[in-house]
Amino acid sequence: MSQLRDRAEREIGPRLIVAASTVTAPARAAAGARRLAGRSGRVELYFGFDEPTSAFAVIDLAQRLHGRKVIFDLLPVVERGIEDDPALERKRVYRIADGRRLGRRIGLTLSRSEPIDPQQTAFLAAWVAAAPRGAALTRFCVAACRRLWFESDGPLDEGRYEELWRECFGSAPVADGAAVRANEQQMTSRGPYETPSAWIGGRWFFAHDRSAQIADWLDELGWTVK
Secondary structure (H helix, E strand, C coil), X not given: CHHHHHHHHHHHHHHHHHHHCCCCHHHHHHHHHHHHCCCCEEEEEEECCCCHHHHHHHHHHHHHHCCCCEEEEEEECCCCCCCCCCCHHHHHXXXXXXXXXXXXXXXXXXXXXXXXXXXXXXXXXHHHHHCCCCHHHHHHHHHHHHHHHHCCCCCCXXXXXXXXXXXXXXXXXXXXXXXXXXXXXXXXXXXXXXXCEEEECCEEEECCCCHHHHHHHHHHCCCCCC
């Protein structure tokens, strides 16, 4: 039974997401209605501070969303993936190589050669989950991802990240672990079980390898660069 569930999560789930993404007319109509009401679009990004692929997605999407009337909803998670996945450690090592490849796309060199345990960056997820969405939060997440994966190595110094937070917000961070768990539950209820994943206008994207397609979809929905 466990093998059948794993196969469904690995194979059937992504296929259903792709199939659902072919229905575009309702999403375009909904986006048009939001604009008529003076509302912004929304890009939900589920990501983990502990992985370089998520760091790339945060940095790259922040650049691609600049000038678009959309809210960048940064939703950090800690617990995700397939329960008791026997390939977990191998995947974490692979993400280092993948992060190195992705970093080159935006002119960044990966500074770490070893994975980070998710619990080591849980404090960052708890800070971000508790904070209001907006320019300050985006600045912090981009800067923190750069520092974590492209500007440092070795143990994390929580004090340095608190200094960065104060630079962005002008106050001390507040942690909310329950908000992180809510993000995790929302991600799985949407469909995906891994990060980084983006949800835009009813469509899912594997955010680290589909950032160009994300920009195209936003254009199709009418959220073009101004």
